[in-house]
Amino acid sequence: MGILLRARRLSVSYGRVEAVHGISLDVSDGSIVTVIGPNGAGKTTLLSATIGLLPSRGDIDYEGASLTTLTVEERVAAGLVLVPEKRELFAGMTVAENLELGAFARRRSRDAMSALNDVYRRFPRLAERKTQLAATLSGGERQMLALGRALMARPKLLMLDEPSLGLAPLIVREIFSIIAGLKMAGVGILLVEQNARAALQVADYGYVLETGEVALEGPASDLATNPRVIDTYLGGSVPASA
């Protein structure tokens, strides 16, 4: 299994304030890596820097080549796709148009829209609402659209920033089963989550980010039974079946 994404000594600053301090992180092909941590730890900052929306110091390699000179658009075209915390949908455009634009980076390939049926199969709700404006979708539907739009780009590495944010438990389960399904299809996933329990259940490996530094890392099953993680992120109760 090859390393898909490798970050070394990655630092990210807002002006003169450094928010991420020299962290290192790996994601291999077809694996799920989760980053958990408290509010303001720097998780969103880490993803923004990886997609190229924020400048960073240190090295980021993707498929063995350095990302540092690539623009956001070039990274997307290379299969590195982000579902951002704020979703950034095209509010005044229809669901179908949002999805179509999701494949913009692949516009030159003959099967650019081939992911569409797959997305509609995964999210029948979106298929029912094709002609509805994105701005009028419910919160959960908006998350589905954000995820669907990202899948239209046929990502090799999908970065998800709190995909379960504000969702009903039933939909959270749906989203996590989709994430597991994507892994089976060979997509690498970098998952930032507040819902640490669900994230550690689905992930292979995990990092705990605190105040811009990696406080703990290890296989997800180890983290899930680590007393410190249980105390701080899993609400202090040991899972019944560990």
Add this chain to the structure above:
Amino acid sequence: MDLSIAALLTQDGITNGAIYALLALALVLVFAVTRIIWVPSGEFVAYGTLTLAGMQLGKPPGTVSLLVGMAIVAGLLEVYVCIRRGEIARAPRRLLLWTGVPCVIAALVWWSAPLNLPFPVQVALTLAAVAALGPLLYRIAYQPIAEASVLVLLIVSVAVHFTLTGLGLWFFGAEGSRTPAFASASFQLGNVNVNVQSLLVVGTSAALIGVLYVFFGRTLYGKALRATAVNRVGARLVGISPSFAGTLTFAVAALMCAFCGVLIGPITTIYYDSGFLVSLKGFVGAIIGGLVSYPLAAAGALLVGLLESFSSFWASAFKEVIVFTLIIPVLLWRSLTTHHHEEDE
């Protein structure tokens, strides 16, 4: 004023309004996608008229030199960026695109000018030449500062406006030009005398607006521009780069301005510096639409055309004053009815 004069003024007003409407739509488009208040749009209108006039006189218009000059600057910028990013292999392709293509268009115009080709061919070449100036201008003046605030972009726009006016004087000379009417016929509709020329202008504007409607509503690239306008970050995350969107927008907008230049040529004598006043009228229309609404901008521009035509009948010396005074109540009304957002877009 009797009914036939009113009909005549209305016809004039709608004809001019249709041209201003194209301009207003171009201004809204540019602002929506790039946040640039495109002050120098009028220069593109003037270049359009002057280019066509030059071709009709059988002498190569100043557009040729302007295109070649800007293409060389843009090409050098592209090569510089390629070298700085360590991607020298990409330089030839970029050079071909940014310098080669505009130079081919310039060469075609230069070569065909003395041949006295059929009018539609001359119009097509004029449109191509002026439309090509749009992306070049974006590449040279705006792309390097695309992330700047609206105010900085506006200041640059004003500077670009003066520069392009100066270049207009240099390349086209100080004499004004007027192109012959497309058609001199007219016919009687009821007891109103209808000019075929006016019909052609209004029809062309309407057809172009229709084409744009299809472009933005149905094509992937049109949707990509709308996406950039509604959410810049979202657009980047699906792979639409701001510079790609800006370049395409300026091509479309410059083409619209070139159309305005071709349509206005038979109506008014155009000098190298006439564009500004024309574009201001487009701006009044665009501002009535709050710089965001396309239908309101077009309607506003029609209103400007009608107001201009009627005020030139009642008080011709004050016609511009009346048109531009209109903007004050409109701005007041808009500032009272629209909500202000913290973001500058």
